[in-house]
Amino acid sequence: MSDPRQHKDVLAYLRAIPLFAHVTEPDLDAIASHLIERRFPKDTVVVEEGLTGDYMYVIGEGRVKVSKASDDGREKIMDFLEAGDFFGEMSLFDQAPRSATVRTLEPSKLMALSRVAFLDLLTRSASLALAVIMVLTQRLRDADEQASSLSFHRVDARVRGLFQRIARPDESDETVLRTPPLTHQQIADMVGTSRETVTRAIKQLKTEGWLEQEGKRYAI
Secondary structure (H helix, E strand, O other): OOOHHHHHHHHHHHHOOHHHOOOOHHHHHHHHHHOEEEEEOOOOEEEOOOOOOOEEEEEEEOEEEEEEEOOOOOEEEEEEEEOOOEEOHHHHHHOOOOOOEEEEOOOEEEEEEEHHHHHHHHHHOHHHHHHHHHHHHHHHHHHHHHHHHHHHOOHHHHHHHHHHHHOEEOOOOOOOEEOOOOOHHHHHHHHOOOHHHHHHHHHHHHHOOOOEEEOOEEEO
């Protein structure tokens, strides 16, 4: 990159992404030289379950949905990711088919990193390797917490916890948190219960005044 000011802006942009926040300056330079910026419209599949992949992605702007196909062909939502998160790294480690489908929820700017570059950077950058390990460890903790919730928490508490985890401040009123559009069946799949039970739990949360429904979106 010939323009020093532009290069400085790129480094500052990367530094603002949690994954790269504590990476050393030389390593950040190396990462910047390997990232490929890609823009995706809303509702675009970035990676598809079952297919092989040679790139991982860091979300620079936007939000995506991670889902799997259930045995009966329905979409089972696994998570929502936003700016600063990354996905697709597992296929780079084991070269196995993608374990889930990732689709954009809004126009998104993603930064792609090839398998060759990713593994090379990990072997050369202790700070990047540690950052990746920390994020993956947090994901394991979150998965353990969700598994514990399925075993020990009441359905209304699980639904409440799900909404608190995935809701984000509304653009027009940051005091209100709103979820992405979700059907009762999708919520049921995410908290491990039946659609009818979720319907009752949501009704109870609305009666308590904790939750409001706006079509398929929910406001806390």
